[in-house]
């Protein structure tokens with residue numbers, strides 16, 4: 579495909595996304611239909627699509643329309659590329675710009691320029707304070723790919739050298755002693771020996787930093803209550819000699835955990851909800867709760883535009899319920915590690931304050947906020963201790 583044809587394909591895919599289809603599904607269907615598209619074409623089209631979604635508001639304003647075509651014109655202008663050089667009408671390129679499109683000039687408001695959802699501006703300003711502009715700007719860019727070195731199997735420099743031999747170039751990242759940022763060869767990671775033999779896992783650097791800061795008990799029982807695919811469970815297992823029990827309200831989300839744990843040589847056992855009471859109490863419960871994902875909008879930009887007030891309120895309610903539920907399962911003297919990948923106070927500090935107000939036996943031992951400006955996703959961690 580020519581570079582112009584890739585932009586045309588992105589415009590079509592963006593039209594379906596704007597009509598309500600998940601971008602990932604539209605991309606997969608497009609790739610199936612487009613046998614002529616090689617792996618480089620697919621990667622480039624995908625990048626255009628997700629770049630446009632990350633910058634949806636500013637690109638629509640600069641492009642003159644919230645359509646696939648408008649977003650592509652806006653995206654090109656934002657990148658300093660003359661749209662006339664791409665919308666040529668030749669071959670499979672988009673049709674040339676009309677006079678109205680060519681002469682469109684937009685003066686963007688600050689929230690448009692920062693791709694901030696209008697309705698959430700006040701909450702984000704209150705949550706981020708002086709960092710509002712910097713964090714929102716960072717969230718408009720692509721996320722880095724990070725690996726976690728499995729410290730039970732290797733050290734960071736040896737893993738880095740093994741990856742280099744397989745054509746994957748990495749550098750250490752300051753957020754965590756196990757974090758490697760992939761500089762080149764990210765698409766080769768899944769097939770690499772280092773990955774398949776459990777030397778490294780894919781995990782955001784800030785997610786690793788959060789796991790590093792969770793205080794593990796000396797022995798005893800650890801429950802990962804919202805385990806999902808097991809990212810936190812596996813990171814903790816590398817530092818913990820005992821068994822980690824993984825649970826999720828949707829057990830199908832944990833289906834990859836046994837294979838991932840085998841690869842890493844980790845002791846992680848999945849539990850069904852009905853089995854929880856029989857294993858309680860726990861010395862540590864990790865509650866990596868469902869949240870807005872606002873700290874990870876770089877990685878999942880669709881979530882930014884999908885979120886609304888009712889959805890956020892519902893998430894906050896679920897988080898409060900989970901906190902109360904896990905508190906009932908913690909041992910005397912035990913801890914809860916409350917984690918979100920949100921940058922919103924309502925899901926972070928406000929949840930901790932509300933929980934402590936209703937729970938005399940509990941205190942907050944530490945609170946950490948990891949900003950997306952530090953290179954990884956935005957995360958929040960509160961360690962709550964039961965005085966017993």
Ligand SMILES: C[S@@+](CC[C@H](N)C(=O)[O-])C[C@H]1O[C@@H](n2cnc3c(N)ncnc32)[C@H](O)[C@@H]1O
Nearest residue numbers: 804805806807808809810826827828866867868
């Ligand atoms: C942020 S994700 C977990 C990510 C995971 N810990 C990791 O590090 O890869 C939140 C998870 O919470 C689960 N969940 C949602 N509501 C829940 C509930 N009421 N109880 C337990 N898990 C829940 C979701 O299915 C989802 O997998």
